[in-house]
Amino acid sequence: MVIGIKAYILDLKSEGEDKIKMTLRDKSFQEAHDTLQPYFYLEPEKKGHKTDIEKIPGVIKVEDYEDSLGQKLLKITVDHPGRIPEIRTKMHAYGVNREHDIPYHFRYLIDKALHANTYYDFELDNGMVKGAKKTSLGSPKLNMCAFDIETHSEKGVFPDPKRDPVLMIAYKDDKEEKVFYWQEGKGTEKEMILAFIDKVKTEEIDVLVGYNSAGFDLPYLKERAKKLGVDFDLSRDGSDLHITKGAFPRATMYGRMHIDAYNGVEFLSYIGALRLPKNDLESVYKAFLGKDKIDIHYDDITTFWKAGGEKLKKLIQYNKEDARAAYEIAERLLPLYNELSRLIGLPISDVSRMSPSQMVEWYLTRKAFERNEVIPRKPSSEEIKKRQQRPIEGGFVKLPKRGIHEHIAVCDFRSLYPSIIISHNLDGHALNCNDCTEKEKHHSPAGYSFCSKKQGLIPQILEELINARIGAKKEMKKHKQGTHDYDVLQAKQWGLKILANSVYGYLNFAMARWHSREAAEATTSLARFYIKDTIEKAEKAGFEVLYADTDSAFLLLKNKSEVKRAKEFIEKINKSLPGLMELEFEGYYPRGLFVTKKEGGAAKKRYALIKEDGTVEIKGFEFVRRDWSNIAKITQEKVINAVLKEGKPEKGIKIVKDVIKDLRAGKVSLEDLVIYTQITRPLSSYEAIGPHVRAAQRLIEKGEKIRPGSVVEYIVTEGPGNIGEKSWPKQLLGNRKPDMEYYIKNQIIPSVIKILAELGVTEDELSKDERQKSIAQWFS
DNA sequence: TAATTCGCTAGACCGA
DNA sequence: TCGGTCTAGCGAA
Numbered sequence: 001m002v003i004g005i006k007a008y009i010l011d012l013k014s015e016g017e018d019k020i021k022m023t024l025r026d027k028s029f030q031e032a033h034d035t036l037q038p039y040f041y042l043e044p045e046k047k048g049h050k051t052d053i054e055k056i057p058g059v060i061k062v063e064d065y066e067d068s069l070g071q072k073l074l075k076i077t078v079d080h081p082g083r084i085p086e087i088r089t090k091m092h093a094y095g096v097n098r099e100h101d102i103p104y105h106f107r108y109l110i111d112k113a114l115h116a117n118t119y120y121d122f123e124l125d126n127g128m129v130k131g132a133k134k135t136s137l138g139s140p141k142l143n144m145c146a147f148d149i150e151t152h153s154e155k156g157v158f159p160d161p162k163r164d165p166v167l168m169i170a171y172k173d174d175k176e177e178k179v180f181y182w183q184e185g186k187g188t189e190k191e192m193i194l195a196f197i198d199k200v201k202t203e204e205i206d207v208l209v210g211y212n213s214a215g216f217d218l219p220y221l222k223e224r225a226k227k228l229g230v231d232f233d234l235s236r237d238g239s240d241l242h243i244t245k246g247a248f249p250r251a252t253m254y255g256r257m258h259i260d261a262y263n264g265v266e267f268l269s270y271i272g273a274l275r276l277p278k279n280d281l282e283s284v285y286k287a288f289l290g291k292d293k294i295d296i297h298y299d300d301i302t303t304f305w306k307a308g309g310e311k312l313k314k315l316i317q318y319n320k321e322d323a324r325a326a327y328e329i330a331e332r333l334l335p336l337y338n339e340l341s342r343l344i345g346l347p348i349s350d351v352s353r354m355s356p357s358q359m360v361e362w363y364l365t366r367k368a369f370e371r372n373e374v375i376p377r378k379p380s381s382e383e384i385k386k387r388q389q390r391p392i393e394g395g396f397v398k399l400p401k402r403g404i405h406e407h408i409a410v411c412d413f414r415s416l417y418p419s420i421i422i423s424h425n426l427d428g429h430a431l432n433c434n435d436c437t438e439k440e441k442h443h444s445p446a447g448y449s450f451c452s453k454k455q456g457l458i459p460q461i462l463e464e465l466i467n468a469r470i471g472a473k474k475e476m477k478k479h480k481q482g483t484h485d486y487d488v489l490q491a492k493q494w495g496l497k498i499l500a501n502s503v504y505g506y507l508n509f510a511m512a513r514w515h516s517r518e519a520a521e522a523t524t525s526l527a528r529f530y531i532k533d534t535i536e537k538a539e540k541a542g543f544e545v546l547y548a549d550t551d552s553a554f555l556l557l558k559n560k561s562e563v564k565r566a567k568e569f570i571e572k573i574n575k576s577l578p579g580l581m582e583l584e585f586e587g588y589y590p591r592g593l594f595v596t597k598k599e600g601g602a603a604k605k606r607y608a609l610i611k612e613d614g615t616v617e618i619k620g621f622e623f624v625r626r627d628w629s630n631i632a633k634i635t636q637e638k639v640i641n642a643v644l645k646e647g648k649p650e651k652g653i654k655i656v657k658d659v660i661k662d663l664r665a666g667k668v669s670l671e672d673l674v675i676y677t678q679i680t681r682p683l684s685s686y687e688a689i690g691p692h693v694r695a696a697q698r699l700i701e702k703g704e705k706i707r708p709g710s711v712v713e714y715i716v717t718e719g720p721g722n723i724g725e726k727s728w729p730k731q732l733l734g735n736r737k738p739d740m741e742y743y744i745k746n747q748i749i750p751s752v753i754k755i756l757a758e759l760g761v762t763e764d765e766l767s768k769d770e771r772q773k774s775i776a777q778w779f780s
Numbered sequence: 781t782a783a784t785t786c787g788c789t790a791g792a793c794c795g796a
Numbered sequence: 797t798c799g800g801t802c803t804a805g806c807g808a809a
Contacts, residue, residue: 247781248781270783354782355781355782355783356782356783357782357783358781358782360783361782378781384781391784391785392784392785393785394784394785394786394809395785395786395808395809396786397786397787397808397809412809416809417809501783502783503783504783504784505783505784506782506783507783508783508784508785509782509783509784510783511781511782511783512782512783520784524784524785549786549808549809550785550786550808550809551809552809597787597788597789598788598789598790599788599789603787603788604786604787604788604808605786605787605788605807605808605809606787606788606807606808619807619808620787620788620806620807620808621807622789624806624807624808625789625805625806625807626805626806626807627790627805627806677804677805677806678805678806680804680805686803686804687792687793687802687803687804688791688792688793688802688803688804689792690790690791690792690803690804690805691790691791692804692805693804722791722792723790723791723792724791724792746790746791750789750790784809785808785809786807786808786809787806787807787808788805788806788807789804789805789806790803790804790805791802791803791804792801792802792803792804793800793801793802793803794799794800794801794802795798795799795800795801796797796798796799
């Protein structure tokens with residue numbers, strides 16, 4: 001029987017020989033099947049292998065294949081996707097494998113031109129897909145829930161699912177917040193787990209979110225379920241929850257997308273959309289809910305659970321807040337992942353675990369298929385090492401003019417690297433073309449030239465991404481803020497921006513299939529050319545250029561009315577720029593501050609600007625760095641504000657002196673003295689034991705887990721030895737007293753001195769009236 | 781197994 | 797104890 005349904009592919013997997021099973025979702029959901037004969041390519045070492053290869057068990061067909069790049073290959077069709085690993089190993093005798101490492105369900109979506117999470121009119125014949133036509137329906141709305149578990153724990157012992165039960169499971173969706181729990185004599189752990197599974201199923205949850213749930217909650221629940229004889233079946237087809245352990249843990253269940261919000265937070269931090277002191281649940285909760293999460297030490301969880309009454313209530317609340325924090329982060333992430341999934345065309349569960357580079361690579365893979373280009377191999381480890389040897393030259397940074405300046409116009413190139421790549425067709429395959437004359441080619445200062453006739457894959461996808469983003473932004477204007485359509489478009493343009501911004505980095509990334517050193521060098525060399533050219537032209541036009549970094553230039557104006565002249569200058573530049581390249585007027589700033597380095601000379605990448613409405617933008621200074629104490633940061637912010645708003649030295653001096661006084665009087669909270677620093681490698685591989693490493697060692701001695709990525713929070717205390725010896729983790733501070741003189745001398749003074757120096761404040765002035773004469777020596 | 785380069789600064793380390 | 801050099805982290809773009 002043939003039926004037609006409007007639905008989207010939520011999930012899919014391989015099933016048997018040449019079959020794909022998929023979950024089609026609309027208001028309900030339904031299982032469907034399709035076929036795709038698995039295949040891969042071989043770059044043959046020499047001709048004449050064909051007949052040998054045909055004899056290999058599992059090989060169905062061997063054909064000559066030439067793609068649109070002129071690559072002459074053998075296309076090897078096999079009977080079963082699961083056989084590819086075995087067959088491709090045998091192929092080493094005949095040549096080099098190509099496209100042998102594309103997961104079968106990705107292969108299916110790419111070859112059939114189907115995008116996950118996108119509505120199609122499917123024609124199904126007894127559950128087999130007979131046709132799929134794209135509809136005009138927009139983004140699907142997925143049912144999402146967050147969850148979190150609390151487990152029994154003995155003092156100082158990490159919970160072990162072989163021994164310690166799960167006490168509670170918090171659940172939150174868009175309708176309710178609920179905590180499943182049991183107590184001795186009231187219910188059982190088994191019933192609780194079953195009730196949770198039942199909840200996920202009855203709510204038809206499509207997206208299950210936890211925090212570190214791939215590494216902890218789901219493996220833990222699975223293990224407990226096994227012990228209790230419960231079928232821990234969260235999937236939509238009765239298949240098992242699949243757990244992959246290791247440095248990058250994964251948990252997958254067919255038919256439901258699992259998102260680990262921890263990956264999401266790392267992703268958002270990575271692309272610069274989120275900056276938290278550390279990427280833990282507490283920081284997420286505070287950033288999103290604006291208040292601190294209830295604090296219960298994990299040693300006390302079982303005690304609270306047993307105690308009942310108010311304590312139990314508090315534990316329930318604690319558990320709820322964990323789920324709530326995961327939910328908050330997921331609410332921001334899901335629309336983005338949904339759009340990225342639609343763009344790249346792969347399921348959310350896969351996309352949510354990808355780095356921006358991987359996203360670019362899979363996007364390119366799909367587009368390469370459309371162009372009939374067999375994709376490049378992954379580089380070997382030797383090739384990767386070779387690529388990493390000599391770094392390419394990056395952006396140009398102009399030495400700024402130090403001091404406090406008035407009337408600054410900032411202009412910057414819109415999407416500089418992408419627009420250069422598109423306008424000059426920078427692409428590994430467009431390099432050294434034979435179709436263009438020297439004159440026709442795009443030339444770069446790096447010495448490489450590129451075809452001007454046939455657009456390369458990289459410039460093509462960049463152009464598509466940028467145009468799609470312009471389209472999405474235009475479309476956004478037709479919708480009211482806060483509506484579903486608006487939010488979807490917002491997420492879409494964000495996803496497009498992430499992809500477009502990642503392409504250059506991808507090009508220069510050693511592990512990239514489409515790595516092109518030449519294209520990357522051409523990109524940065526042209527970027528240096530354009531910014532230097534702009535600086536030169538600005539100076540010729542009579543502007544003093546205060547500073548420039550990669551894609552932006554700061555023009556010093558004589559007065560505010562010169563803004564018009566600056567805009568005219570920008571327009572003139574734009575007339576000379578090729579293709580999509582555009583210089584934009586970013587803003588007018590009445591005042592700006594550039595300081596000198598510690599070693600003298602003006603400092604790059606550190607400045608502060610104030611807008612007409614009084615908002616201050618601070619770049620590079622300690623204020624924006626997490627590895628400085630809050631007291632130093634807020635003092636610096638106040639001083640910068642005072643300098644930019646009033647420009648009088650007295651106020652700045654007073655701010656600093658007051659803080660010093662407060663520190664000596666013990667009026668500063670401990671929280672404001674904490675320094676956050678990340679541990680980036682196993683402790684044993686540090687050559688220099690800095691304060692954060694010393695503090696981490698102390699945590700390890702107490703049995704805490706410190707891994708690369710852990711953020712240590714430490715305070716410098718009074719006592720003998722170097723600063724490291726004096727550094728104690730916040731948790732282990734005990735009776736130790738913070739070393740206030742350290743905070744004055746090594747935190748407050750260095751963070752303000754270069755700023756106040758621009759107002760003519762000298763070391764002596766700052767130390768005047770101070771009871772301790774020794775202050776002067778700090779500035780020596 | 782998953783973007784790079786440019787730049788600043790603190791604090792350890794090391795030899796005189 | 798001093799100063800130079802190196803290691804390490806993090807931010808700007």
